[in-house]
Every structure is written in C-alpha cells, then in structure tokens.
Amino acid sequence: MIRDITLGQYYQVESTxxxxxxxxxxxxxxxxxxxxxxxxxxxGYLIAAIGLCSVIALSRVPFKFMVRGMKSILFLLLITxxxxxxxxxxxxxxxxxxxxxxxEGVKTALTMAAxxxxxxxxxxIMTLTTTPNNLTDxxxxxxxxxxxxxxxxxxxxxxxxxxLRFIPILLEETDKIMKAQLARGADFESGNIFRRAxxxxxxxxxxxxxxxxxxxxxxxxxxxxxxxxxDGRTKMKPLIYSRADYMAWGCIVLYLVISIVLGRIAx
Amino acid sequence: MQLILDHxxxxxxxxxxxxxxxxxxxxxTIPKGQFVGIIGHTGSGKSTLIQHMNGLLKPxxxxxxxxxxxxxxxxxxxxxxxxxxxxxxxxPEHQLFEIDVFTDVCFGPKNLGLDKKEVQxxxxxxxxxxGLPEDLYYQSPFDxxxxxxxxxxxxxxxxxxxxxxxxxxxTAGLDPKGREEILRQIKSLQKETGMTILLVSHSMEDVxxxxxxxxxxxRGSILYDDVPRKVFQHYRELEEVGLAAPxxxxxxxxxxxxGLPVDADATTIREAADEICRAYGIA
Amino acid sequence: MVQKVxxxxxxxxxxxxxxxxxxxNVEGITTAVDHVSLDIAxxxxxAILGHNGSGKSTLAKHINAILNPxxxxxxxDGMDTTDxxxxxxxxxRAGMVFQNPDNQIIGQVVEEDVGFGxxxxxxxxxxxxxxxxxxxxxxxxxxxxKASPNKxxxxxxxxxxxxxxxxxxxxxxxxxxxTAMLDPNGxxxxxxxxxxxxxxxxxTVILITHYMEEIIxxxxxxxxxxxxxxxxxxxxxxxxxVERLKELRLDVPQVTLLAYELQKRGMDLPNGIxxxxxxxxxxxxxxxxxxx
Numbered sequence: 001m002i003r004d005i006t007l008g009q010y011y012q013v014e015s016t017x018x019x020x021x022x023x024x025x026x027x028x029x030x031x032x033x034x035x036x037x038x039x040x041x042x043x044g045y046l047i048a049a050i051g052l053c054s055v056i057a058l059s060r061v062p063f064k065f066m067v068r069g070m071k072s073i074l075f076l077l078l079i080t081x082x083x084x085x086x087x088x089x090x091x092x093x094x095x096x097x098x099x100x101x102x103x104e105g106v107k108t109a110l111t112m113a114a115x116x117x118x119x120x121x122x123x124x125i126m127t128l129t130t131t132p133n134n135l136t137d138x139x140x141x142x143x144x145x146x147x148x149x150x151x152x153x154x155x156x157x158x159x160x161x162x163x164l165r166f167i168p169i170l171l172e173e174t175d176k177i178m179k180a181q182l183a184r185g186a187d188f189e190s191g192n193i194f195r196r197a198x199x200x201x202x203x204x205x206x207x208x209x210x211x212x213x214x215x216x217x218x219x220x221x222x223x224x225x226x227x228x229x230x231d232g233r234t235k236m237k238p239l240i241y242s243r244a245d246y247m248a249w250g251c252i253v254l255y256l257v258i259s260i261v262l263g264r265i266a267x
Numbered sequence: 268m269q270l271i272l273d274h275x276x277x278x279x280x281x282x283x284x285x286x287x288x289x290x291x292x293x294x295x296t297i298p299k300g301q302f303v304g305i306i307g308h309t310g311s312g313k314s315t316l317i318q319h320m321n322g323l324l325k326p327x328x329x330x331x332x333x334x335x336x337x338x339x340x341x342x343x344x345x346x347x348x349x350x351x352x353x354x355x356x357x358x359p360e361h362q363l364f365e366i367d368v369f370t371d372v373c374f375g376p377k378n379l380g381l382d383k384k385e386v387q388x389x390x391x392x393x394x395x396x397x398g399l400p401e402d403l404y405y406q407s408p409f410d411x412x413x414x415x416x417x418x419x420x421x422x423x424x425x426x427x428x429x430x431x432x433x434x435x436x437x438t439a440g441l442d443p444k445g446r447e448e449i450l451r452q453i454k455s456l457q458k459e460t461g462m463t464i465l466l467v468s469h470s471m472e473d474v475x476x477x478x479x480x481x482x483x484x485x486r487g488s489i490l491y492d493d494v495p496r497k498v499f500q501h502y503r504e505l506e507e508v509g510l511a512a513p514x515x516x517x518x519x520x521x522x523x524x525x526g527l528p529v530d531a532d533a534t535t536i537r538e539a540a541d542e543i544c545r546a547y548g549i550a
Numbered sequence: 551m552v553q554k555v556x557x558x559x560x561x562x563x564x565x566x567x568x569x570x571x572x573x574x575n576v577e578g579i580t581t582a583v584d585h586v587s588l589d590i591a592x593x594x595x596x597a598i599l600g601h602n603g604s605g606k607s608t609l610a611k612h613i614n615a616i617l618n619p620x621x622x623x624x625x626x627d628g629m630d631t632t633d634x635x636x637x638x639x640x641x642x643r644a645g646m647v648f649q650n651p652d653n654q655i656i657g658q659v660v661e662e663d664v665g666f667g668x669x670x671x672x673x674x675x676x677x678x679x680x681x682x683x684x685x686x687x688x689x690x691x692x693x694x695x696k697a698s699p700n701k702x703x704x705x706x707x708x709x710x711x712x713x714x715x716x717x718x719x720x721x722x723x724x725x726x727x728x729t730a731m732l733d734p735n736g737x738x739x740x741x742x743x744x745x746x747x748x749x750x751x752x753x754t755v756i757l758i759t760h761y762m763e764e765i766i767x768x769x770x771x772x773x774x775x776x777x778x779x780x781x782x783x784x785x786x787x788x789x790x791x792v793e794r795l796k797e798l799r800l801d802v803p804q805v806t807l808l809a810y811e812l813q814k815r816g817m818d819l820p821n822g823i824x825x826x827x828x829x830x831x832x833x834x835x836x837x838x839x840x841x842x
Contacts, residue, residue, distance in 0.1 A: 010658060010698065012696065012697070012698065131658045131659050131662065132658045133657055133658055133659070133662050161656075161658070162656065164658065165655075165656070165657075165658050168700050169652055169700070173361075176356065176361075177361065177362055179318070179323050179356070180354075180356045180359065180361075180362040181362060182323060182349065183321060183323065183349055183353070183354040183355075183356070183424065184349075184362075184374055184375040184378065184423055184424060184427070185346060185349055185350055185374075185375050185378030185379055185427060186374075186378055187346065187378065201364065202362070202364050202374065205364035206361055206362050206363065206364050209361075209364075209409070210361060213653075214650075214652070214653045217648060217650055217653035217654065218653050218654065218656070220611075220616055220648070221646075221648055221653065221654035221656070222656060222666075223616065223641070224614050224616060224641055224645070224646040224648075225641070225645070225656075225666055225667040225670060225714065225715070225718065226638050226641050226642055226667060226670040226671050226718065227666070227670045228638065228670065232672045233669050233670055233672060234668075234669055234672050234673055234674060234675060234678065235669060235675060236661075236662065236665035236668070236669055236675060236678045236679065236682070237662070237665075237675075238675055308733060308734075308735055309703060309704070309733045309735075309736075412602065412603055413602050414602065439730075439731065440730050440731060441602065442600075442601040442602045442760045442799055442800070443601070443760060443762070443799065443800050443801040444601060444796075444799030444800070444801075445601070445602065445799070447801075469733045469734050470734075472804055509735055510734075511734070513804060514803065514804035514805055514826065515804055515808060517826050518804075518805060518808060518826050518829055518830065521826055521827075521830045522830055522833060525830060525834055527833065527834075527837065536804060536807055536808050536811055537811075539808055540808060540811040540812055540815060543808075543812060543817075543833070544812070544815055544817075547817065547836065547837075549815060549816055549817065
C-alpha cells in the first residue's frame, strides 16, 4: 500500500521534458496551476487538458504510473467533489430523501474535480521528470534574490533534497516496523479512533528513533565529504539555459495566452 | 507435521506492470522440534517465505496449514497464529519502543490479552531464556549495547511463547563472539523447549554448525532441501547461484583431489578434524 | 606545525566522553580510546579489528577530524587534526566510508552523489565530471551512473560511497565496517573494490571490520580491545594466536581454526595458516614425511 505513493518519485527515462532546465519546469508548473484558477468556461479546461496531455506524452512517463500515484489522494478528491455536489445551493436537480443535488452543485463539483486532477498531475509531472537535486537546484537559483533578506536559500534547498531522498527509505522502514509489531500481536485495525491512535505508538517511536539516527549518520557523512554550506561550492550540473529551454518558455507563454483568452470568454 | 506449505505461490503487486513473482510452487513440511536453516542470496525469496508462515503475507495461490488447519480460512484466528509462530525480523532491535526493557518485552504477551501476572511471568521467563543480566531489566532499551538490544528484541517474541520461532538473520552486524552467543542460545532453546526453529542466515558456517536441515532458496523456488552434508555436496551448484559451502567443504574436497583418503562430506571443523586425523591414523 | 611522518600518525591518543544520567548529572567517564600510538606509511593496507565497543570506530573518526582527541595528537599527512584551519584539507586527504550504505548517500542519482564531495571542494564543473567518471569506473559502477541509489544492492551502494570518497582524490580512505550490513556477495564486491584502490590507485586503506576473511591480505593488522591496541602484526602473526583472539571476542577463518584444531591433536603444522591452499600443502608435506 505504502509503495503505491508514486507522487514525487523521480521516474528515470530519457525525454525532452526530463532534459529541460528545472527553472522552466518550476515556472511552467506554477503558471499552469495559476491558469487553472482563471478559467470561466470548459474551453479553458479543455486547452489545459490538451496541454497537459502533450507534456505527458513528451515526458515518456507511462500514464499508468502517474495514475497509480493518484490513488493515494483519490479519497481527498472524492470528499471535495461530494462536498461541492451536496452542499452547493441553487436549482434542484434531484432530491433523494433529504439530500438535494443542484445543477450548480454538479457544475462546481465537476470543475473542482477537473481542476484538482490537473493540478495534481501537473505538479507530479514536475517531480516525476526532475531529480530532487535538480529541482532544489532550480528552486535555489529562482529564490536567490531572497538571500539579500537573509533567507538561507541554500540550506532550505539542501534540506528539501535530503527529505526527498529519505522518503522512500522511511516508508519502507515504516512498513517493516509495522510488520514486526504485527508479529508481536499488535492490532492496528480494530477499536475506536483513540485506541487506534494509541496503537500507532509502537510504530512511531521506533520510526522517530531511526530517523534521528539516520540524520545523525548523514550529517557525519556529509561533513566527512567536506560539506560546509553553500559558499564556495561548485556545481556538477550548473543550470544553463539551452535552446530547448527558451523554446519551452515560448510554449508556456503561448499556452497561457491562448488558454486564458479563450477560457475567460463568456459564452 | 506442524507446518505444511502446499504449492505456495506469491506474486507482489499482482495484476500490475510491476508484478514480480517472489515464490513459486513451494512445497514444504516442517515437523515439530526441527532446527531448519534457510539460505539463499538477497532477493531469493527467503523473507517472503517466512512472512507467509505467520500470516503476514498471504499466498497468491496454494495453501498453508498450521497444525492441520488452513490459515487462509475465513474464521481462522490469525492473531493467535502470530503468537504460535513467532517471527523475529532482521535488526529486531529497531522495533523496541518502551521506556524499559521489561515493559517492552511485555508488549507481545499483553497483546494476547493475558492477565497482568501471566504477562509479567512470561516476560521474565523470556528475558531469562535469552540470558540478559537481571540488572538491565529496568534500563531503557536504548542504553544497551547492540548485542543486548538484539536479545531483548528476541525475548519480545519469545514472551508470546510461540511453538515455532523464525529468525531472519539474528546475527547480522554482531561481532564474532556475539554471533556465537546468540546462536548457542537459540540452539539451547530448541533443545530445552522442543521449539521448532527456522533460521535464515547468510553464513554457511553457522548453518552447518547448528541446523538439522537446510532449505536452499533460489529465485523463489526451493533448490535443495536436505541435511547439511548432503546439501553441501552440491557446492559447485551452490556457487553457480551465488552461494557457497562452508570453507571446510573446500578444504576436504581439495585434500581428496590430492589423493588423501578423506570423506569429503564433513561440514564442521570438528567433523573435518576427525576425518583428517582418521586418514593420518592419529587417534 | 608540519611534521614529517607517515600518512596517518597518532601519538598517545586518548578520547574520553562523559556519561550523563537523565537529569544531566555526570555518571562517569568512558575512555573509548586509551593511549593509542599508530604510524601508518603511505600505500599500506591496514586492518583494524575489534569487537563491538572496542573503540575502533571512535579511533577511525579521529582520522577524519570528526572527533578531536581529549589527549594526544593525530596527524594526517603531517597536519594536526586539532588545528581548525586544516580541517577541510584533512577531510579531503583522508576520506571516510561508513557502515550503513543508506545513510551516507546524499544524491538521488548515483553520479550526483559521487559529485557531492568535489562540489563541496569547489572543483570546476568539467573536472567534477572527469573525477566522477574515473571514480565510478574504479569501483566498477560506471554503468549504474544514472541509476537511483534506492534500486541498488547493498554492495553496490557501498561501492558508490567509495567512489564518492575517491572522487575527492584522497591519499587515504578509512572504511568503518563497510561490510557489516551486507550479504556475503556484497562483502566480496566491496572488499574487491577496496583492494583495487590499494593495489591500482595506491591509496592507503584503513579497513575496520570484524570479518576475519577480509583482512588476510592486509599489510598490517591492529586488534583493539577496551580502547587499547591489544595486538599488532601481520595477518599471519595475528592469526597464529587463536586463543588470544577468542579472548578478544573475535574468531579466525575456518581454515586457520581447522589447522589449529589439528595441531592440538598432535599434527605438526605451521602456525597461522590463512588459506585453503596453504593447509592442503602443509598436509601434503605431512603425507610425504610420513612415507619417508
């Protein structure tokens, strides 16, 4: 179950999208997400979907792999849809018992579903096609101006990249500890919420201890390899815009113009 | 037979592109009181196999019977099975969580719903069986040495008083003396209590020294299942699948090739020394 | 002060730490390293043995200036490790590989991880790439350069860690139980890579382990116990003392043990037999002598 979370996990394959500068991908993703909230009609979402599909195709990450990552947030999606469906006031469409579904409700629910799905897929493409190191490099570069106001940009970026590297390891570890406690007769499934929360203690305590031990080991290993913060560091993969990156920026701007112009026309 | 595996298959993430067959057509019978070694390189299916035996994993197809009952039956009490078939994972000290050693060992029996007195009695017995000094019982488990932590974790499973004890590499990361101490303790447990023991190990020398029977796993199937001296006769085949025989096996075969009339089946130092002395006519 | 000595030299090294109880009161002082003096010549393959808690890891951490001595001095390539201004130079010259392969890989891609050290040292980009390639080739992991470390076996991960240190062009590598968490095949892979570094690249190796088979090729072996050097000598000299090793919670390879057992039963065999070949030959000699 835990292994199903593919969100944020780099998918290794050679593609145009993989090769793009992380700054383009970060900027593009951000602009794409903003655009999703600007549409007034279905045409906007259609264009967004087309744009998204072409990026997916270019990324060469199997669609199935992406969808598997969605499973974990399906529940969240369903709740959002349900809330909108049942709780939006307006013209009644159907009434079953005390629950009324309105036309407005259906519309908002569908819009929300489309928006959220594309938002999640859109941002997961970024992480699927960019190594965390690359991603944090991009973030670091984009946030460099903040250094002037004493924001520790490099440190934050390094922390993020390490966190991402250890997520799969800690997930696997959680799985292992859970099984070990099950073998000692632990019960995570029955009882009320309070009892279940209490049942998590035998998992959480060892997990925290392990995380601290790993953090300690890692800090030592980093120091042993001469890590001393961002000053004086060179880059193995410095960020340099190539022609493809400029072209990608062009495409993003083009997408924004078309989708927003068409998406905001009132029919 | 205490534990029977009948044509067991296991496929991870079945029905997806990532499906991997971890076990195929495993047939095994394990009688009460036997000391069984399970060997195989990383990824050969050893871990998957042992997790089936106490119901943590379910076979994709095939059946597992514990004392004559199919553990996949709907009304079968799997929680009870887990207390009857104790499983000690690799690096078990990583699951310790209580404030002191004694309370931690109580966790297992407490989960079985026993009364307080019985829980404490079992915890006490288990700690004594693993030979932990009594002055450590009320220390934090995190203040102990690696070898001591390992004992506490094993006691945590023993306290459920299982009939079968499965240990996944119980000696990993310990120093030579620590390895020997743990293995001796396990052997004496088996002798004294008649407990069935399954030991997963990477060390051929250890397996040869302690077990009655060896199961060799390779690519999710059983490659050999026999007494140690018979299994290690196949030392060339074992090498082909990334394993090896104990060093003495190689010595004995080398001596035989040089024309010394020794029986090359010796698997432990004592056996080898006896054989060589016999061949040289030393009493 | 620069002193003309071996690559690693310790002089009366002592390391103590204070144990405290939960309230922070001093419970006692533990001496983890107790007056250790070593002198290691460049290019040697040194093994340090010792049971868990014998102080061998604490000693290792001094060589990389992760720990500073309570008393005494440690010199790495002539530089005193307590001198703050030397610290980065020391860490570059004496690289360190740790026990847990997962907890020392920083990069999400193999090559990025190997590049981490050189990046920290401020090496120009083009040269980083050259170093990464040459280091990965030296440990036989070049074909995995684009892989995610999570997909590698334990032995492969440790080889990546070694490459990561090698890319910093150290003169000496300290390996702190690099094989303790690996299976037999992983152990062989790592030891082969380490021996390659020593033989081919001429890097001084300090290997800390409690697997006896791994040290039979060492130039010199130190055995630690209670923070002190309890034994030192060539592998053969060390392995001749089976009883002493057992007292120190260690063992010897099965061949050595068998030869020792045969000696005890009255056979005339040389001390400290290390390989199957040696034992077979010694026994053959016996046959001939017997016939004559």
